[in-house]
Amino acid sequence: MDLLLSDKTAFISGASAGIGRSAALLLAKEGSKVIVTGRRADALEALVDEIAATGAPEPVAIVGDLDDEDACASVTSKALEAAGGKIDILLNNAGASAPMSDPWDEAHWIRAHQLNFAAARQVSAAIVPGMKERSWGRIVNVTGAMVGPSMNAAAPAKAALQSWSRTLSIELAPFGITVNTIAPGRINTEQIRNKLHPSDESRQAFIDRFIPAGYFGEPEDLAILMVFLASPLARYISGAAIPVDGAMLRIG
Numbered sequence: 001m002d003l004l005l006s007d008k009t010a011f012i013s014g015a016s017a018g019i020g021r022s023a024a025l026l027l028a029k030e031g032s033k034v035i036v037t038g039r040r041a042d043a044l045e046a047l048v049d050e051i052a053a054t055g056a057p058e059p060v061a062i063v064g065d066l067d068d069e070d071a072c073a074s075v076t077s078k079a080l081e082a083a084g085g086k087i088d089i090l091l092n093n094a095g096a097s098a099p100m101s102d103p104w105d106e107a108h109w110i111r112a113h114q115l116n117f118a119a120a121r122q123v124s125a126a127i128v129p130g131m132k133e134r135s136w137g138r139i140v141n142v143t144g145a146m147v148g149p150s151m152n153a154a155a156p157a158k159a160a161l162q163s164w165s166r167t168l169s170i171e172l173a174p175f176g177i178t179v180n181t182i183a184p185g186r187i188n189t190e191q192i193r194n195k196l197h198p199s200d201e202s203r204q205a206f207i208d209r210f211i212p213a214g215y216f217g218e219p220e221d222l223a224i225l226m227v228f229l230a231s232p233l234a235r236y237i238s239g240a241a242i243p244v245d246g247a248m249l250r251i252g
């Protein structure tokens with residue numbers, strides 16, 4: 001199936017690893033120009049080299065932290081410059097789990113909220129006007145668990161991201177722009193393997209209890225849906241919140 005993505009430019013946050021990296025590779029394979037961002041320059045350079053070697057449109061890496069509004073504005077203006085002002089596809093993927101040793105640590109709440117919700121809003125604020133002008137756009141926001149068994153500052157931020165996305169989908173539908181969210185369950189990426197489930201035993205215990213499919217997903221399991229939602233073919237899918245989780249049993 002031709003996903004009709006070859007004349008599109010995509011901006012992908014959190015592309016130095018995991019799900020975002022996989023989405024960038026798949027979009028490039030479909031012929032899109034990709035602009036990738038993250039904090040690790042070396043990882044982004046490796047990705048850019050890998051994509052460039054395939055003959056896909058010249059990818060661009062922008063190193064930056066999405067830790068405050070000014071940082072988001074700086075990353076986004078560099079991305080728009082690299083794209084000649086035309087970003088058609090926005091994958092707000094950067095994010096991180098934020099477990100709390102002190103559930104009242106206000107600075108921790110603010111940091112997690114910035115990365116897991118505000119950054120998506122701040123980046124969109126700069127990119128959506130161009131999409132509106134061209135009457136075409138695709139936004140995919142990556143959420144995650146919205147309620148946890150113990151306090152995790154990322155969860156309410158992800159819930160806010162989903163709520164905001166749904167309303168944004170209503171406001172932008174008349175402009176030919178779709179907005180969807182994807183909620184990963186447990187996907188084999190750095191933050192899951194290194195932080196949340198560092199041992200085979202802890203992974204297996206979680207799988208036995210919560211994942212009927214019997215295994216953690218791979219980044220490609222998410223990326224394939226991101227790429228489809230980014231396609232012109234997905235024009236009538238908007239405002240959806242789609243779990244990709246092997247039928248995971250969730251709290252809340």
Ligand SMILES: NC(=O)c1ccc[n+]([C@@H]2O[C@H](COP(=O)([O-])OP(=O)(O)OC[C@H]3O[C@@H](n4cnc5c(N)ncnc54)[C@H](OP(=O)(O)O)[C@@H]3O)[C@@H](O)[C@H]2O)c1
Pocket residue numbers: 013014015016017018019020037038039040041043064065066067093094095096097115142143144145183184185186187188189190191192
């Ligand atoms: N994997 C899962 O099972 C799972 C479950 C629920 C939700 N999610 C969500 O899925 C999305 C992708 O996560 P992943 O699992 O692929 O994680 P990952 O492999 O740890 O990758 C996270 C990406 O986000 C970037 N990032 C993190 N903090 C950043 C910051 N302050 N500024 C800029 N970029 C930052 C990282 O790049 P640098 O380190 O280079 O900055 C990296 O590229 C996240 O929103 C995450 O919350 C994943």
